[in-house]
Amino acid sequence: MMHFDHRKYQPGPVLAMPHRQWPDCSIQQAPIWASVDLRDGNQALLEPMGVAQKRRLWGLLVRLGVKEIEVGFPAASQPDFDFVRWLIEADQIPADVTVQVLVQARQDLIRRTFEALAGAPRAIVHVYNSTSPVQRDWVFGSDREGVKAIARQGARWVREEAANYPQTHWTFQYSPESFTATEPDYAVEVCEAVIAEWAPTPDHPCIINLPATVEVASPNRFADQVEWFATHISRRDALILSVHTHNDRGGAVAAAELALLAGADRVEGTLLGNGERTGNMDLVTLAMNLYSQGIDPGLDLSRPDEILAVVSECTGIPTHPRHPWVGELVYTAFSGSHQDAIHKCLKRQSADAPWQVAYLPIDPRDLGRTYQEVVRVNSQSGKGGVAFVMEREHGLNLPRWLQIELAQIVQRESERDGGEIDGPRIHQLFREHFVRDQGPWRLTGYRLARNGHDRIEVRLGTPAGERTLHGEGQGAIGAFVDAWTRAFGQSIQVLDYQEHAIGEGTDAEAAAYALITVDGERVSGAAIDRDVAGASLQAVLAALNRSVPTVVHDVATEQALAA
Ligand code: KIV
Ligand code: ZN
Numbered sequence: 230m231m232h233f234d235h236r237k238y239q240p241g242p243v244l245a246m247p248h249r250q251w252p253d254c255s256i257q258q259a260p261i262w263a264s265v266d267l268r269d270g271n272q273a274l275l276e277p278m279g280v281a282q283k284r285r286l287w288g289l290l291v292r293l294g295v296k297e298i299e300v301g302f303p304a305a306s307q308p309d310f311d312f313v314r315w316l317i318e319a320d321q322i323p324a325d326v327t328v329q330v331l332v333q334a335r336q337d338l339i340r341r342t343f344e345a346l347a348g349a350p351r352a353i354v355h356v357y358n359s360t361s362p363v364q365r366d367w368v369f370g371s372d373r374e375g376v377k378a379i380a381r382q383g384a385r386w387v388r389e390e391a392a393n394y395p396q397t398h399w400t401f402q403y404s405p406e407s408f409t410a411t412e413p414d415y416a417v418e419v420c421e422a423v424i425a426e427w428a429p430t431p432d433h434p435c436i437i438n439l440p441a442t443v444e445v446a447s448p449n450r451f452a453d454q455v456e457w458f459a460t461h462i463s464r465r466d467a468l469i470l471s472v473h474t475h476n477d478r479g480g481a482v483a484a485a486e487l488a489l490l491a492g493a494d495r496v497e498g499t500l501l502g503n504g505e506r507t508g509n510m511d512l513v514t515l516a517m518n519l520y521s522q523g524i525d526p527g528l529d530l531s532r533p534d535e536i537l538a539v540v541s542e543c544t545g546i547p548t549h550p551r552h553p554w555v556g557e558l559v560y561t562a563f564s565g566s567h568q569d570a571i572h573k574c575l576k577r578q579s580a581d582a583p584w585q586v587a588y589l590p591i592d593p594r595d596l597g598r599t600y601q602e603v604v605r606v607n608s609q610s611g612k613g614g615v616a617f618v619m620e621r622e623h624g625l626n627l628p629r630w631l632q633i634e635l636a637q638i639v640q641r642e643s644e645r646d647g648g649e650i651d652g653p654r655i656h657q658l659f660r661e662h663f664v665r666d667q668g669p670w671r672l673t674g675y676r677l678a679r680n681g682h683d684r685i686e687v688r689l690g691t692p693a694g695e696r697t698l699h700g701e702g703q704g705a706i707g708a709f710v711d712a713w714t715r716a717f718g719q720s721i722q723v724l725d726y727q728e729h730a731i732g733e734g735t736d737a738e739a740a741a742y743a744l745i746t747v748d749g750e751r752v753s754g755a756a757i758d759r760d761v762a763g764a765s766l767q768a769v770l771a772a773l774n775r776s777v778p779t780v781v782h783d784v785a786t787e788q789a790l791a792a
Contacts (some may be wrong), residue, residue, distance in 0.1 A: 241446045244413060244453045251452045251491035259519055259527040261495035262512060263297040263471065264290050266313075266540075268331055270499040270507050271301070274544055282543040285314050287730045289539045290500070291326060294528045297353060299497070303345035313345045322350065329353035334383025343390045351398040353436065354391070356383045360419055361407035373415055380405070384426035399508070401427050409441045413454055417461045429467035436469045437462070441484055443506075444477035452487035452737035458490035458789065460461035471495035472512040477501060479511040482553075486518065500536055501552065504542050517554040521591050530555075530562065533596050542709065548672045560593040561739075565611020565636075572617040612636040614654060622652040624731040625659070625717065628742050631664040631753055635659055663755040665774035672767050675705075682710045705762045706743070706769055713773070722746045723769070728761055741768035747776040 266286055278286065283300075290298050301309025308581050313330060316322050318421060332342040334356050346352045358379045359368065365376050384403060391399045403423040405416045420437050429435040441451055451474070459470055471493070472747050474481040474489040502511030505657065513536060516526035526712060530536070533555035537548050550557040562568045570587040578584065584592050606614045612632035619625045619635070627635065640657050643650050650658075671690040678684040684701045685708035700712025710721045725744040730737040741764035743754045755772030758764035 241450065243450070244457055246453050248450050249353075249453060250455050251290050251487060252491040256486070256489050256519060256524060259516070259524060260489055260493065261297065261469065262295050262516070262528060263299065263329065263495060263497040264295045264499065264512065265299045265326070265497050265509060266290065266499040266503065268299040268301050268309075269497075270503040270544065273503060273505045273508075274546075276545060277308070278543055279546070280308070280312065280315075280692070284315075285539055286543045287316070287321070289536065291323060293500075293530065296298060296325055297327050297329055297495075299331060299353075299355065302331045304341035310345045312609055313349075314508075317346070317348050320376055325695045327351045327353055327400070329355055331355045331357065332387075334358045334386070336386050339383070339386045339390050343394055346397065347394060349397050353402050353488070354387055355402040355404065355436075355438070356387050357404035357406045357438075357440075358383060359406040359442075360416060361410035362412070363410065364407050366624040373418075374608040377419045377422050377784060381422040381426060384423040388426055400434075400436060401429075402438055403427075404438040404440050406440055407442045407772070409438045409443065409445050409451060409454065412460070413457050413782070417458060420458075420462060424462075424464060429464065432781060434469050436471050436495065438471040438473050438495075439488075439493075441475055441481070441540070442473075443479055444475050444484065447478070448480045448487045451484040452491040455493055456491035458508075459518050466586070467534075469494050471497060473497040475505060476507040476510065479507070481576070482514045482518065485510045485515055501540050501548055501555075503540065503546055506742050509552070513555060514553045516577040517591075520595075521554075531595065531597060538606055554591075555596065560589060560598050562588055562614070563606075563610060565613055568606075568610055569613025572613050606639060606655060610636070610639070610643075615639050618652045618655050619659065623656050625740055626729050627755075628725060628744070629642070630725065630729045630744055631663065631742055631755065636755060638662055651787070659755070663753060663771060663775070664757065665754065665771040666756065666767060670770055670774055672763070672770055675709075675766060677705055677708070677762060685712055687712055689770075705785045706765050709766050709769060710745075720746075720748050721773075724770070726765065728765060728768075731757065739764040741765045743768040743771060745772045746772060752776045 251455065261461050287298065292610055300313055303310040303313045313328065318330060324329055330342055330346065330352065332338050332354065334780060342354060358376065360376055365371050365373065369376065370571065380403065387401055392496040405419050406409055408416055422701060424435065425498040427435045439455060455472060462468065466664045468593055470493050472485055472493045474484040485498065496510065496515065498510035498515065500513055502508040513530060516528045516530055519526045537555060541547050548556060551559060568586045574586040578586050606618060615636045616627055616632040619627055636659065639655055642658060669691055672687065673690045673695060674688040676686040682701060683704055685705060686700045687709055689696045689698065698712035700708045700715055702711040706723060706726060710723065713719065714721055723743065723745050728739055729740040731740050738757055738759060739761040740755065740757050742753065742755045752772045752775050754768050754775055756764045756767030757773055758767055
């Protein structure tokens with residue numbers, strides 16, 4: 230029997246909102262961040278966190294600057310209860326951080342929740358019940374009035390119980406669970422009942438949290454629901470409107486972002502998105518989205534590697550290498566054209582100008598990443614990546630024609646071995662192929678007399694012994710080419726020659742690159758030497774050594790020439 234049948238599903242209802250405002254809004258500031266790592270995130274783990282892991286994750290959240298942290302469901306779980314007690318008794322809650330705990334709308338559970346929080350300076354008590362038709366009809370066997378009564382009663386018990394602990398500054402939070410699948414007018418009606426119990430004021434607001442418990446539609450539909458709610462609920466000025474999105478369709482971050490446009494003040498989520506099923510909204514991604522738009526996220530995300538390490542250690546879930554903003558590979562370009570563009574932009578990007586580097590939406594250094602990781606070379610890479618690595622790692626500024634030749638060699642090597650070619654291997658290939666300083670011809674010495682028309686005496690070592698040549702011409706290279714032509718009768722033309730210092734200071738070395746023709750055959754060579762003239766002669770000699778078969782492989786000719 231065939232199960233894959235789209236006719237089993239239907240699109241969710243569409244809210245008629247011809248005057249919706251959110252598409253024309255933009256985010257101006259970071260929302261209030263609320264972490265649910267230790268509750269929703271923990272609840273979704275195959276193996277829930279132990280005490281040490283919870284403490285570690287708590288410490289990380291506090292260091293990052295999260296000010297509202299849901300730490301568990303203390304009435305339903307003894308480890309959660311104990312953790313809350315530890316936070317309070319060991320005085321672990323900084324003055325600007327508020328703990329939050331979740332509880333169902335049941336009196337015994339609410340009572341136990343307040344016991345867990347006794348002595349806390351501040352706390353958010355988060356009560357919820359499910360409101361969607363399928364939950365009302367099929368799970369609770371109730372109706373609209375019945376489910377609203379559960380919410381109202383829960384809110385009342387929370388208010389009454391809180392009165393027994395006047396030393397704590399309480400904030401009440403209510404979630405109509407399964408909000409995205411709830412009729413909007415009914416969600417408002419239930420929340421009105423709760424708000425009436427709590428009587429919030431602008432000075433002492435309550436939190437209404439709208440969960441996409443299951444993400445059932447596209448983010449724009451969620452934004453419509455949030456805007457509709459925000460514009461139909463009473464006492465909006467006494468409410469903190471919060472959203473809590475899950476990632477069933479992969480849109481949790483987008484939905485939260487659009488919900489901010491639609492009027493939400495607060496966002497619940499987890500670091501890197503751990504949570505039920507496909508996860509909760511990823512706080513790091515949303516915060517970095519804001520950061521990349523020039524908005525202060527209000528969280529210190531400058532050390533993402535610490536976040537990756539602590540989260541994966543506490544959840545047992547590794548982070549995908551392409552995870553937005555913080556994955557291991559996200560500032561790495563494999564494609565040649567991308568590498569080329571990055572290379573060009575990085576050269577022009579100045580430290581104090583607005584960031585605009587192609588393919589790099591932010592400066593990786595902001596996250597403690599370095600350019601080391603920006604370019605890696607494989608068979609898809611072109612000359613740009615190779616040139617970048619040679620310059621960055623070895624200070625060698627290859628001319629374009631040499632970049633092309635080296636990139637072809639690197640590509641062949643990568644295709645043969647499969648996979649990435651690292652910087653040292655690229656440098657080794659460069660030396661093996663272009664810096665032919667081991668012969669067959671080696672420069673063993675030279676004397677250059679410079680007085681307008683240059684004369685040179687060059688001593689060359691060969692397998693057959695040493696040979697001295699004499700020539701004259703324009704500059705060291707002109708004179709050397711003349712000497713070679715006189716000795717061996719080969720016609721040599723210099724098509725291009727470039728040189729530069731490697732590094733700075735008096736002990737900087739010189740790099741030289743020569744592109745010549747030997748009896749009409751194009752060949753290139755390169756050299757690195759302490760002095761510029763030596764480097765230039767060796768670069769030409771390296772090209773001659775490479776000129777196959779005339780010189781390099783024809784040992785008989787070579788010996789005859791040397792005789
Ligand atoms: O996803 C959800 O609906 C929840 C609620 C308890 C807020 O986690
Ligand atoms: Zn949730």
